[in-house]
Amino acid sequence: MKPARFVYHAPTTLEATVQLLAELNVEAKLLAGGQSLIPMLNMRLVRPGHLIDLQHVSELAGIHERDGGIAIGAMTRQRQVERSPLVAERIPLLAEAVRHVGHLPIRTRGTIGGSIAHADPAAELPGVLLALDGTVHLVSVKGERTVAARDFFVDILTTAAEPDELVREVWFPRLPERSGSAWLEVARRHGDYALVGIGAVVTLADDGQAVAEARLCFISVAARPVRATQVEAALRGAPVTPATWRQAGALVQEELDPPADLHASAHYRRYVAGVLAERALELAARRAQEGAGR
Amino acid sequence: MSTNGVERKRIRLTVNGAPVEREVEARLLLSDFLRHELGLTGTHVGCEHGVCGACTVLVDGEPARSCLMFAIQADGHIVETVEGLAASDDALHPLQRAFWEKHGLQCGYCTPGMLMVLKAFLAENPNPTEGEVREAISGNLCRCTGYQNIVEAALEAARLLRQHS
Numbered sequence: 037m038k039p040a041r042f043v044y045h046a047p048t049t050l051e052a053t054v055q056l057l058a059e060l061n062v063e064a065k066l067l068a069g070g071q072s073l074i075p076m077l078n079m080r081l082v083r084p085g086h087l088i089d090l091q092h093v094s095e096l097a098g099i100h101e102r103d104g105g106i107a108i109g110a111m112t113r114q115r116q117v118e119r120s121p122l123v124a125e126r127i128p129l130l131a132e133a134v135r136h137v138g139h140l141p142i143r144t145r146g147t148i149g150g151s152i153a154h155a156d157p158a159a160e161l162p163g164v165l166l167a168l169d170g171t172v173h174l175v176s177v178k179g180e181r182t183v184a185a186r187d188f189f190v191d192i193l194t195t196a197a198e199p200d201e202l203v204r205e206v207w208f209p210r211l212p213e214r215s216g217s218a219w220l221e222v223a224r225r226h227g228d229y230a231l232v233g234i235g236a237v238v239t240l241a242d243d244g245q246a247v248a249e250a251r252l253c254f255i256s257v258a259a260r261p262v263r264a265t266q267v268e269a270a271l272r273g274a275p276v277t278p279a280t281w282r283q284a285g286a287l288v289q290e291e292l293d294p295p296a297d298l299h300a301s302a303h304y305r306r307y308v309a310g311v312l313a314e315r316a317l318e319l320a321a322r323r324a325q326e327g328a329g330r
Numbered sequence: 331m332s333t334n335g336v337e338r339k340r341i342r343l344t345v346n347g348a349p350v351e352r353e354v355e356a357r358l359l360l361s362d363f364l365r366h367e368l369g370l371t372g373t374h375v376g377c378e379h380g381v382c383g384a385c386t387v388l389v390d391g392e393p394a395r396s397c398l399m400f401a402i403q404a405d406g407h408i409v410e411t412v413e414g415l416a417a418s419d420d421a422l423h424p425l426q427r428a429f430w431e432k433h434g435l436q437c438g439y440c441t442p443g444m445l446m447v448l449k450a451f452l453a454e455n456p457n458p459t460e461g462e463v464r465e466a467i468s469g470n471l472c473r474c475t476g477y478q479n480i481v482e483a484a485l486e487a488a489r490l491l492r493q494h495s
């Protein structure tokens with residue numbers, strides 16, 4: 037199990053990186069944390085002629101405030117996201133979810149950009165980005181463009197990014213006032229890919245007694261992360277009561293159509309999705325009331 | 331640089347406190363570099379796709395899979411392996427002593443990875459709960475012990491390390 041030969045490039049600027057990517061195009065693969073790519077290279081599932089290592093492109097790392105939200109550079113390690121006080125305060129859903137990405141020694145290398153670009157349907161970070169209506173910022177020699185999360189994730193391991201485009205950063209908007217969020221998932225073992233995972237956001241009405249807006253985003257139930265839009269619509273204006281969350285959980289089981297695979301049957305996934313939805317909504321609403329989950 | 335048409339690059343890094351300089355092929359994994367080029371066979375290789383944790387080393391103090399890094403990526407960095415834990419042959423590191431005393435190993439295949447991940451974990455969390463220890467080693471597979479004694483050894487090591495400091 038050794039990778040086939042490749043030519044290694046280690047550019048130090050973003051400009052040089054996109055130039056290389058334009059020249060080599062489909063011949064090249066970008067190497068971020070390597071936590072998904074190197075296993076595939078070792079097993080020779082992919083055999084690119086060139087690897088472009090992003091680790092020296094310092095412009096791609098870092099967490100900062102931008103346009104009222106938080107922007108995170110593609111090469112920011114998942115472990116840095118996990119430790120960031122800014123993320124904990126401003127994007128608690130991300131802080132809660134990132135701890136479920138693999139294990140400690142995976143997150144020290146794995147990056148946020150690599151996880152978003154890889155687009156594994158069981159991956160947490162794409163689910164968080166979609167739950168929060170975030171955006172992906174792409175760059176190529178032709179220029180920059182911004183793609184909304186709902187348009188970015190297309191299919192299993194497939195995104196809207198072209199072969200000559202690089203994920204530069206991801207951006208998470210600020211949640212409205214009176215919002216709370218919660219990430220829950222079921223996996224065989226902490227750190228394993230989720231059998232089902234959910235990111236929920238609840239925004240309360242002015243009086244705190246009704247739901248102004250609810251968002252439910254699931255991972256591992258389809259070829260890409262998905263929002264339960266029908267359930268979200270049904271929750272608008274609903275009272276903040278245990279019965280509301282229970283009904284939402286039942287509706288989730290109707291709306292989702294998860295696949296069966298080696299790890300879980302479709303029936304099991306659907307059932308777990310309903311249970312997790314009920315719990316996540318309740319937790320998110322409680323955090324919204326406590327003003328702790330923003 | 332090229333030998334038989336194969337591109338090789340010169341890398342300089344620190345391994346267990348000593349400077350190392352070698353010419354490597356780009357596709358050489360850090361795990362194979364440590365084992366085959368440097369003879370540091372304490373770093374074990376189980377799966378070569380990041381799942382078993384046997385190859386875990388510290389890179390700049392942080393635990394990482396050496397099978398999911400190319401040696402060339404470690405250029406300019408500080409790598410620590412299990413060989414660097416004990417100060418001398420007869421002075422085991424507190425982690426090693428705890429594994430010895432609590433029977434935290436049987437065949438020993440998983441042990442180097444366990445020790446290295448726990449070294450970084452205990453440096454950050456010197457007084458962990460049992461649950462936190464279990465989460466910290468969740469990425470390291472052991473086919474022998476059932477983990478019970480590994481967790482006990484980790485908690486014992488935490489006690490020993492707290493006494494030391």
Ligand SMILES: Cc1cc2nc3c(=O)[nH]c(=O)nc-3n(C[C@H](O)[C@H](O)[C@H](O)COP(=O)(O)OP(=O)(O)OC[C@H]3O[C@@H](n4cnc5c(N)ncnc54)[C@H](O)[C@@H]3O)c2cc1C
Binds near residue numbers: 066142158159201202
């Ligand atoms: C044992 C194990 C368990 C894991 N468990 C989980 C889990 O539970 N949940 C989870 O979400 N992930 C899990 N992962 C995967 C891990 O999160 C990876 O870090 C992540 O999927 C990819 O990030 P990376 O930085 O390592 O990217 P890489 O592996 O370097 O790259 C992945 C892909 O993205 C492309 N790419 C990388 N960066 C960019 C960029 N900036 N622009 C465009 N394309 C880019 C690469 O070319 C490649 O095709 C696990 C991995 C292992 C080994």
Ligand code: FES
Binds near residue numbers: 375377396
């Ligand atoms: S050999 Fe590296 S994780 Fe198994």
Ligand code: FES
Binds near residue numbers: 437440441471
């Ligand atoms: S002691 Fe044998 S694998 Fe852990």
